[in-house]
Amino acid sequence: MERLHIMHTNDLHSHFENFPQIERFVAQQRKKDQQIHQQTLLFDIGDASDRVHPLTEATMAQANIQWMNKMHYDAVTIGNSEGLYYDHQILEQMYQKANFPVILDNLYETDGTKPKFVQSIKVITTAAGTKIGILGLTAPYLLTYPLLGWDVRLVQDILPALIAQWRPQVDVLILLSHLGINTDRYLCQKYPQLDIIIGGHSHHLLPKGERHNSTLITAAEKYGHYIGNIYLTIKNHQLQKMRAKTVATATLPVKATDENIILAYQQRGEQLLQSRAIAKLPYRLSAQLSAPHPALKLALKALEQATGSPVAMLSSGLFLTDLPAGIITENDLHQQLPHAIHLMKTTLSGQEFWRLMMEVQKNRNFLQIFPQKGMGFRGKIFGQIVLDGVTINEGTRQVFYQGQEVVPNKKYSIALLDHYLFIPFFPTLQIVGDNQLLYPDFLRTVFGKYLAHKFPLKAGASHDRN
Incomplete structure (x- = not known):
């Protein structure tokens, strides 16, 4: 035996x-x-x-x-x-x-x-x-x-x-x-x-x-x-x-x-990441939307630049810590954005884009304190949804894309995250979205590259102030 x-x-x-x-x-x-x-x-x-x-x-x-x-x-x-x-x-x-x-x-x-x-x-x-x-x-x-x-x-x-x-x-x-x-x-x-x-x-x-x-x-x-x-x-x-x-x-x-x-x-991991400098920030990038210079607003711009889309969407629960003024490192960025999440560019017709924004409005309050888990997310709550380049008139339910009301048959793109495709709150993305997933970089990698260009370690190396 x-x-x-x-x-x-x-x-x-x-x-x-x-x-x-x-x-x-x-x-x-x-x-x-x-x-x-x-x-x-x-x-x-x-x-x-x-x-x-x-x-x-x-x-x-x-x-x-x-x-x-x-x-x-x-x-x-x-x-x-x-x-x-x-x-x-x-x-x-x-x-x-x-x-x-x-x-x-x-x-x-x-x-x-x-x-x-x-x-x-x-x-x-x-x-x-x-x-x-x-x-x-x-x-x-x-x-x-x-x-x-x-x-x-x-x-x-x-x-x-x-x-x-x-x-x-x-x-x-x-x-x-x-x-x-x-x-x-x-x-x-x-x-x-x-x-x-x-x-x-x-x-x-x-x-x-x-x-x-x-x-x-x-x-x-x-x-x-x-x-x-x-x-x-x-x-x-x-x-x-x-x-x-x-x-x-x-x-x-x-x-x-x-x-x-x-x-x-x-400590060994943090020390290794701390030795890799990324950018030199002139001011603190807060994770709080109510504070001056919130990191999320710059991250929206990073998404737009990386995808070529003029508008973007992110959620505040992604940002776990502030980025301090001065030299920031891979460790700072990793602590702020530890998620295994990639960028996505979605193209929709005006009618479909309007429906996506209605889903955003419908779920906004619920998601603000929703304890999100999985799908690459490594934070605690989904948080507040923030749009750049898109405004919504709640009273009339009109959606404006870069200041112009969306036209039903026209095509519109938006930069966001693959995470939003895999969770059940925005079904329009999965059902009709023309979704282009951008691999292999994570959100933090893209954000880090944007900060390195905008706030270079060596003064005068860049004049980009977008």
Whole structure:
């Protein structure tokens, strides 16, 4: 009889504050497993890195890779945080120093070849000779991956051939699935050849897993709050039993040194970003709309310049801190705008543009204190909607674009954020918008470039006062 213990993490999102406890738990479990002759494996299911943490931002996730190397993962797949938060070249090079394989079956170069940093399957042969096959799939964002030069493919176009090829060659088949719980449940019904689906992406917690016929689904929520555990019993290379449980990281012992380790991660990232100067501001750029020189007003101009649109829209909840007068750095900008959000230019007919502005008016008061989460947003509330170049007469419901009332059949463009496309408050964008998403730069990157040009570090280097 052979016993196997699989530990797994998912959607860590650079929550370094949980890393010390996870490290100790994994090390202790490996030691216990060794004592009872139980083989141990460790997998990650994607979104391990998140550029909201300054150390991830400063090192382009190399600090995360170093930590994962120390953990000795047996295999990982990637999530959309890795796939969409970094430009093509950075992702290509991200895992060059990794000591673990990246299993990913539905991401390709645009010429149809597999990226050099991935492999299609990892076959692990246990001490008893049992063959464990590991596949990996990530959420196929068809709209955005091509903007970064990637060809991402649907699960149904990839998985059947993989199963047909590998199921006869392995004793146990496992899918590392950064696809979300609903897709995982569907895959259980559609592909019973999969023995185990270890999930992520939708931040769901399955404390004891879920059994769907012969397939076990597991998941460990998000941010390192939990560590997943799967226990397998195998006889004559045939899977006999499967059991899953999650362990809450908060229940694990804390050492006095943990706080210093966590603080060191934060300080190292901030110091690296602080060393990279961007601009020299003549006055403080407040995050408050009521204060002089609010940052949001300049950010609207940055959007207009970057997109070529004469009008723009932003929300005040994006701006978490002020920018001080004097030299500002990447750290200042990262603290103000930690979001993984990109610019978007939308073109609409006058009639559609009017409807979008009516949606803005309808939702304005509600969104001002709405606790927005996800979709790249890393703040607390959505905040106040601010328009530049557009005015709305509430009494007559007229909309004016650069001082002229919109004409129903004329085309109008507006600069805004892809974030607004993915949330449900402005359906006009999704239904009829001609949306041009601008990748790979985040909002803070675009804003930083604008400030660098408008307020250069060397006086007299620029005369742009727009």
